[in-house]
Amino acid sequence: MATDWKDYQEEAASFFRSLGLEATTDKTIKGVRTEHDIDVLVTSHHAGFDVTWIVECKYWKKPVSKLHVLALREIVADSGVDRGILLSESGFQSGAIEAANLTNVQVTSLAELSLSASNDIISMRLREIYDRVGICKDRYWDISKADRKAHGLRPELGESGYSGATTIELCNEILTRAFRGIFPFTIDNLTNSFPSEFDSLKLVLNTLEPMISELEDKLEVCEQSIKDT
Structure with missing residues (x-):
């Protein structure tokens, strides 16, 4: 005190x-x-x-x-x-x-802020992730289909594997539902690595942060490889 x-x-x-x-x-x-x-x-x-x-x-x-x-x-x-x-x-x-x-x-007051700030911070972080997803979308579609395949950003037609486009679509769907503020909500087509039901902004943040970070890393590797060729 x-x-x-x-x-x-x-x-x-x-x-x-x-x-x-x-x-x-x-x-x-x-x-x-x-x-x-x-x-x-x-x-x-x-x-x-x-x-x-x-x-x-x-x-x-x-x-x-x-x-x-x-x-x-x-x-x-x-x-x-x-x-x-x-x-x-x-x-x-x-x-x-x-x-x-x-x-x-x-x-x-500092006492009141301690109760509300956590959600404020999480909301701020989610707005940042929303912007990051938009930037990743532009970067992804600026890369040719052949380069996306060659660098693991999309699978061959008919095959399973990592898809940057699916990740972007999934992130946007989760964010859209989260910004409505109605919890819990369910998202289909998630792998076993992620929850299918979201009951809080914190869970949304903890799910999306590694997803978008992985996509950013893959895009960086691909873009650097293209520059070096």
Whole structure:
């Protein structure tokens, strides 16, 4: 339990690190108009997709006002980060909550965040995977059929084996169902290596991450081989 603002700031940074994110305290970032001193800068880097959050820590005895939410919104807009998070264990005035609604600024406590952040992080990772699948699809169809066969990206007609096209289609189907948020759901045509029923976003992430990583590795080998010939 934090005893002062500095402890609260470090506690917040430690929490984000526990989720596998990078968190730096007392960071200065450059915006379009000016520089901003940030309590905690949270970043995520996965397969070339970067996400950045600004976290402001208010270790106060009274609720945070609307003015502080508006100030954070300005910093988020000026710096171009993905999200701003305003942390306070003493609550927020009604105007502050209204000012944050339907924006990319979230007002919450560290206690509440610990309950909701895991799904937020997983959802963020799934959006990254969605983008990765789209990139893989473009890369896959840019490779000739002969090269795809030669490098194990598709089987010969009538034969079984790894198929990049099937992997892309399957990933998109699972993601589409997951983004609807209706669990559990069942997917047909999965091998015994993967579940046929998905009951959570976490299971979706844990299933898709190795699938798309394997496809990316195969595409990289194929593309490099083509360049070397």
